[in-house]
Amino acid sequence: MQGLMMNYPLTLDRILAHANRMYPHKRISTKMPDGSIHRYTYADLYKRVQRLANVLKNLGVKEGDRVGTFAWNTYQHVEMYFGIPALGAVCHTLNIRLFPEQLAYVVNHAEDKVVFIDATLLPLYERVADKIKTVEHYVLINAPKGIETKLPNVLHYEDLMAEASDEFEWLTLDENAAMGMCYTSGTTGNPKGALYSHRSMFLHTIGENQANALGLTESDRVLMVVPQFHAMAWGLPYACAFSGAEMFMPGPHLKPEPLAEIIASEKITVAAGVPTIWLGLYHELRKNPRDISSVRAMIVGGSAMPRSLIEEYEKNLHVSVLHAWGMTETSPLGTVSKLHAHHQDLTDAEKWDIKAKQGYAVPLVEIRIVNDEGEELPWDGTTMGEVQVRGPWVIRDYYKLEGASEQFTADGWFRTGDVATISEDGFMQITDRTKDLIKSGGEWISSVELENTLMAHPAVKEAAVIAIPDEKWAERPLAAVVLTDDADGVTAEALREFLAPKVAKFWLPDKIVFIDDIPKTSVGKFDKKVLRRRYADGELG
Numbered sequence: 001m002q003g004l005m006m007n008y009p010l011t012l013d014r015i016l017a018h019a020n021r022m023y024p025h026k027r028i029s030t031k032m033p034d035g036s037i038h039r040y041t042y043a044d045l046y047k048r049v050q051r052l053a054n055v056l057k058n059l060g061v062k063e064g065d066r067v068g069t070f071a072w073n074t075y076q077h078v079e080m081y082f083g084i085p086a087l088g089a090v091c092h093t094l095n096i097r098l099f100p101e102q103l104a105y106v107v108n109h110a111e112d113k114v115v116f117i118d119a120t121l122l123p124l125y126e127r128v129a130d131k132i133k134t135v136e137h138y139v140l141i142n143a144p145k146g147i148e149t150k151l152p153n154v155l156h157y158e159d160l161m162a163e164a165s166d167e168f169e170w171l172t173l174d175e176n177a178a179m180g181m182c183y184t185s186g187t188t189g190n191p192k193g194a195l196y197s198h199r200s201m202f203l204h205t206i207g208e209n210q211a212n213a214l215g216l217t218e219s220d221r222v223l224m225v226v227p228q229f230h231a232m233a234w235g236l237p238y239a240c241a242f243s244g245a246e247m248f249m250p251g252p253h254l255k256p257e258p259l260a261e262i263i264a265s266e267k268i269t270v271a272a273g274v275p276t277i278w279l280g281l282y283h284e285l286r287k288n289p290r291d292i293s294s295v296r297a298m299i300v301g302g303s304a305m306p307r308s309l310i311e312e313y314e315k316n317l318h319v320s321v322l323h324a325w326g327m328t329e330t331s332p333l334g335t336v337s338k339l340h341a342h343h344q345d346l347t348d349a350e351k352w353d354i355k356a357k358q359g360y361a362v363p364l365v366e367i368r369i370v371n372d373e374g375e376e377l378p379w380d381g382t383t384m385g386e387v388q389v390r391g392p393w394v395i396r397d398y399y400k401l402e403g404a405s406e407q408f409t410a411d412g413w414f415r416t417g418d419v420a421t422i423s424e425d426g427f428m429q430i431t432d433r434t435k436d437l438i439k440s441g442g443e444w445i446s447s448v449e450l451e452n453t454l455m456a457h458p459a460v461k462e463a464a465v466i467a468i469p470d471e472k473w474a475e476r477p478l479a480a481v482v483l484t485d486d487a488d489g490v491t492a493e494a495l496r497e498f499l500a501p502k503v504a505k506f507w508l509p510d511k512i513v514f515i516d517d518i519p520k521t522s523v524g525k526f527d528k529k530v531l532r533r534r535y536a537d538g539e540l541g
């Protein structure tokens with residue numbers, strides 16, 4: 001039909017071209033393994049991505065091939081985010097914290113052809129070297145000359161880049177071609193692969209940059225603590241490039257002290273990471289105060305941000321927390337919890353209640369909650385159901401995995417495995433994972449709510465609640481608690497008294513045990529599977 005818009009494929013090269021054209025002088029900075037800061041611009045990135053695309057072409061990488069990355073957050077890793085898809089190949093970010101068997105499984109399952117490895121991570125990768133079947137070349141990043149390794153066919157990133165041309169003949173790709181791939185962190189069974197397309201990531205980038213979502217602008221300086229292997233660093237490298245925001249990559253420097261330094265000295269405006277990171281940073285800032293007032297949004301997701309920590313940041317450090325929810329399978333952005341106009345007259349305490357929720361669906365993501373029969377439940381703020389989502393950046397099936405279909409409904413929704421309520425005004429609040437809910441005498445107990453309530457006690461640093469078997473009630477809650485360094489003489493009884501006026505009586509944990517650390521998964525979530533095993537082994541009393 002005449003008069004229609006042009007056919008403009010939504011491919012990622014256009015995001016990079018836009019950054020190069022509009023924001024050539026904006027910087028991408030990296031704290032390198034040796035502590036020095038490497039800086040260059042979007043114009044430099046543009047040139048280097050073309051070199052990288054030529055490097056890959058010279059190595060025989062073809063459209064559709066998977067190329068693995070085993071790396072910290074660095075400018076080279078950003079080059080891979082654009083350079084691998086530029087060839088129509090798939091940037092497969094490998095989780096550096098997987099157990100060796102899982103890592104080998106993931107590389108072999110994806111059939112990676114080339115893998116890029118940060119030299120500092122080489123020993124971790126070498127543990128699986130003899131199990132890998134398809135990798136033809138390994139490319140080391142930041143490796144000293146003459147480094148010894150038992151990996152076969154090893155090349156050096158900068159050598160290859162120096163030899164390649166910095167002019168690449170950009171391809172016209174199908175917007176539905178795959179561009180990236182992440183495996184789930186797999187707390188049960190093998191990790192499962194989610195494959196992102198140019199179109200899905202492009203739309204995700206636009207979605208993420210809306211003012212009602214994360215709303216990055218060219219005045220932002222974004223610190224990406226979330227690893228690039230965790231759901232493509234939540235899409236932030238693309239969102240930064242498209243909006244002209246500056247990126248700061250912390251490399252391996254993920255401890256609270258260097259992060260506090262970076263935020264203060266670089267005048268970071270937006271920082272993104274999981275709650276554990278911000279918990280550590282908060283304690284560091286209490287010990288060694290620094291000026292972090294440049295931060296306009298501390299984006300937090302991956303697990304529930306305790307309400308008490310939101311309050312502490314906002315009240316004591318004047319930093320605004322932006323709670324978001326998503327999954328590897330949803331690219332990841334699903335919901336964000338920004339206050340709406342009708343919240344403005346609420347008290348601070350009421351506002352923190354809202355910010356502790358996971359929030360409303362960003363445009364193009366649809367959410368619903370359903371009961372066990374799959375019937376949709378009301379948005380009344382109290383009815384709990386399983387969260388299902390759909391949208392252009394939500395997975396349709398898993399990569400090369402037969403039989404995972406129970407996670408997809410017949411009418412095209414993805415079953416998240418999260419349980420939540422949704423309020424009348426559309427704010428979702430996650431109460432649990434289906435497998436973590438505690439069923440006591442036929443009634444549900446939310447482990448997340450118990451944890452949040454416990455973590456509001458000033459002596460509690462972290463708390464994880466699991467179900468333990470019980471003859472009478474089928475299951476009862478057990479709370480594993482980590483106390484703060486300055487907590488003195490706090491007893492289980494005192495914590496139970498603290499909880500008593502705040503939760504239903506039958507929710508009160510039968511056992512409260514004190515431990516040194518909550519075990520964490522490869523992406524920093526409470527690993528309740530390990531806690532349950534410890535309990536079964538008699539280690540938790």
Ligand code: AMP
Binds near residue numbers: 184417
């Ligand atoms: P992953 O794919 O590793 O990011 O894990 C996704 C899961 O993390 C979700 O299904 C949730 O269970 C959990 N999650 C992510 N963000 C949040 C959040 N803001 N609050 C609570 N749980 C979250």
